[in-house]
Amino acid sequence: MSSGHLPPQRIAKYDIERILGSGAMGVVYKAQDSQIERTVAIKVLHEHLRQGEHGADLEVRFLQEAKAAARCLHPNIVTIFDFGSDGAPYIVMEFVEGIELKAHLRSDTFISLPSATDICIQVLEALGHAHEKGIVHRDIKPANIILLENGTVKVSDFGVARLDTSELTSTGFMVGTPNYMSPEGLQGHQVDTRSDLYSVGVLFYELLTRDRPSRDLSLAQNLEKLNSARHLSSQSIRSIKPILERALQPDAKQRFQSSAQFITQLKSIEDMDLTLATTAHFPKPDNYRPDKYVAQAPAEANAFSSSQWSDDLLQSLEHSLARFVGPMAKLLVRKNSRSASNLDQLMANLTRHIP
Known part of the structure; x- marks a missing residue:
């Protein structure tokens, strides 16, 4: 590997293309595994940490x-x-093209309750699997959550977040x-x-x-801030509060004890919201003609895939939905x-995601 600030041309068998980003633990490169023609991401531990x-x-x-x-x-x-x-330790990971949740939170659009619930359920599914393997992530945050175009949520940075903070304090970094x-x-x-x-x-x-709980306020005071979220109905808030009250308990013994418990409660919100779905507020695309997009009814409700819809229709729906949810429209x-x-x-399904 090369030294200095320029990216190396090669790490082991991987050809480096460019820098993707840098964090407290290391720098991430986009690279190619030429042997099997696969694009990967490679995280390399920072030099100043190695020399500490x-x-x-x-x-x-x-x-x-x-x-x-x-x-x-x-x-x-x-x-x-x-x-x-x-020359330095590295981890080769799946290269994922998507939107960091952090980027979406910086936009001016609210995330609907169904979208927020779905994102957290998928994060909890990931954590549940890792916890069964004895892995604690330790750094769950929007920057480590990637939203893919097909609706899948990916959690990143397993394998580096669990490093003990005691090894990093002398260099001024905290993991987490x-x-x-x-x-x-x-x-x-x-x-x-x-x-x-x-x-x-x-x-x-x-x-x-669009805010984090303040450590200067009590849990009850933080939960009261939900009442100011105009995109949440009073019924939704009543369902959300007990879940957050348990999840954010200072005493770990009073929290959810497993991802599965947390997921069960979030799915109760999801099920409630499905009964409220309506098309009343979702604008139909211009020149709406159902026969233009659907040649024939599928044999089963699940027979459709996104490839069977017209690109014109999907783009029109994305444009309409983007007015309400911003860059998440395409994914949804x-x-x-x-x-x-x-x-x-x-x-009707898309309407559920309008705040």
């Missing part, structure tokens, strides 16, 4: 955690393909983002799977309010078009 007081131990831990995280094969987890050392960390994590105490669930609670709160249209049996059903 605990550098040698940190390199060992980096690769140990990568090996552990490589066991997490799940559709909602960015897959680790390979790891090793070539304070705004999303559990109270026990902030205090330097032992963390476990319930710490990840607390972070998902913070995430759910932020998706709904493509995901819902796979399950709808006709245009009215598709529009």
